[in-house]
Structures are given as C-alpha cells and as structure tokens.
Amino acid sequence: MTKIIKKAYKELFEKVLSGKKKFDLRLDDMEIEEGDILVLKEIDSERNFTGREIEKQITFVVRTKDLDYWSEEEKNKKGFVVMSLE
Numbered sequence: 136m137t138k139i140i141k142k143a144y145k146e147l148f149e150k151v152l153s154g155k156k157k158f159d160l161r162l163d164d165m166e167i168e169e170g171d172i173l174v175l176k177e178i179d180s181e182r183n184f185t186g187r188e189i190e191k192q193i194t195f196v197v198r199t200k201d202l203d204y205w206s207e208e209e210k211n212k213k214g215f216v217v218m219s220l221e
Contacts (some may be wrong), residue, residue, distance in 0.1 A: 139193075140174045145185070148177040152189055158219045169196055193203055 141161065148190065150156035160174060167173075170193065177187040199215055 137166075137168070137171045138174055138190075139165060139171055140176060141179045142182070142184075144176040145177055145179055148175055148187065148189070151175060151191065156219065157219055157221075160217050163198055163200070166194060169193055169195055 136162040141159075147156060151159075168187075173191045173193055175189050175191070179185055181182075199210075
C-alpha cells in the first residue's frame, strides 16, 4: 500500500469530504494501484494549501490508454466522460 498525495481545489475537496464525489480523475503520472491511499490536500483558488486533508482508499483503477473499445479517431473526437455510481 502506497500513499499518493495530490492537491484538490476547495470545491472538489468539499464534494469528496461530503461523500457526494466518489471518484477522482487525474493524469496517469504515477503508479496508482487498488489498495493505495489517496491523500487529498485542499488548495484555494491561488493554489495555496489550506491545511485540510483527507485520506481515501483507492478501490478501483482504470487506465484509459488500456481501453481498446473505441478507435483512436473516436477517442480524439469525443473524449471520455467519468460517472459516479451509487
């Protein structure tokens, strides 16, 4: 298990804290695995740390480059949408 530390703007941080936002979308610039802990550190609109942070366990990871359901043309034209499910 690894702790992954990332910044989160106040409005998104609040949604995670309240339980409404149950996903996170990031560039795949680190080796995140299921079971790791995501540490979100809140930042304000000027990107300054507020001192608040929360930890969430990562329960599922999907890497979009690994998805071959669509052609490169479709992916470039339409992009992706991320949905939170209950």
